[in-house]
Amino acid sequence: MGIVDKHIVITGGASGLGLELLKQLQDENVISIIARMSTGLENLRRSFDRVQIYEADLADLKSVERAADLLVRSEKKIDILINNAAVQYTPHFLDENFRYETIKREIDINFTSVCSLIHLLLPNLLQPNPSMIVNINSGLGLVPKTSSAVYCATKGALNILSQSLAYQFEDTNIEVKQVFLPLIDTAMTKGRGKAKISVEQAAAQIIRGMQSSGPNIDIGKVKLLRLIQRLSPRLAQNIMKAG
Template sequence: MNINKKRIVITGGTSGIGYQMVKYLQSNNEIIVISKNENRLVALSKEFENVITYQADLSKLEEVESVAKLITERFQKIDVLINNAAVQYTPTFIDNAFKYDSINHEIMINFTSICCLTYLLLPALTHQNKAAILMINTGLALAPKTTSAIYCATKSALNNFTQSLRYQLENSNISVQQAFLELVETGMTAGRGNNKMSAEEASKIIIKGLKEDVLEHDIGKVKLLRLLLRLVPSVAKKIMKKY
């Protein structure tokens, strides 16, 4: 897909990988960013001329519906939707730090909002030119770790949703793609792991896959994980358990 003079919607585009994708794409495209942090949205719109911002808390269904309505009323056509926003809570169910309310919050942002936003923006993506929906996923969708059980479950669900949606849209103008990331240096992963991929590098690889229409894009160490899951799944799961 030629990523030039396109209208691209990105969720969670004010920090981390999302911000790097906005930075990389904004010079030749019109970028629509959805994020919760109003101050960061204001700063982003000042930094880049081709960026249009919408404030929405994706953990609240009414705000997902509201922002989708605002976008579709203003723009009849969208070329790319990048579902990037996500949250991760690391306490286990038996940790004193675990918060019950985090369950619904995490599911809503990481999975439910993606399903809803994709459906609500689908009419704008359906046109005679090629369009794309890109899900930003993780190797944890293929094999979970001990902590962050809800996060791992939502990413696994996203993997299956993406594949099923691809089947549904295979005769349409829309390509449904997925990028599986290794551990990337972002605010979410601060203090965890070593030798992490930078958000800038990850964003460039993601966009390269989008341009090349890579449906299942394994990035970095995810390639090795996929191989281990085929050859020695018990070893792969043991590694990921401690991830």
């Protein structure tokens, strides 16, 4: 699927990877952003006057529904939906600073909002021409690590959801793809890990992958992780557990 003259919806496009995808796609496409109110969103309004912005707190289903309703009524079709927004909390359940209330927020942003938006925007995705749903996942959706247990669980759920939706949409115009990311250099990963790839590199590889065949777009070290998992699932588990 070529990515020119498309209407592309990106969640969480006010910062990080979402913003970089916007920058690399906006010259030849129409972009709509779904994101919560923030300084980054205000900066985006000033910098990209052609971008349509729909404010929503993705942890609040009613807010998601309002934004989706506005988008569906404003735009005739959606060619590509990129479910990019995510949040990650690192404390262990045993840690004193673990906050109970973050459980629901993490699940709602990382998983429930994805399910909701796919359902709510489906009328605009179903069309005579090819369209695409791109779910931004993580290597942690394949093999979990010790910390961020809820985050790992949401990404595992996203993996299964994407596979099932691909079956459901098999006889329609909609293609479902997943992007499996390694650690990338964003505000969310500040102070964690080494050998991160830049958002510029990640976005460029995602866009290339969207134009290629196959349901999975493996970025960077995820390619090695998938190979290790295939050859020795126990080794893959041990590597990620210690990571």
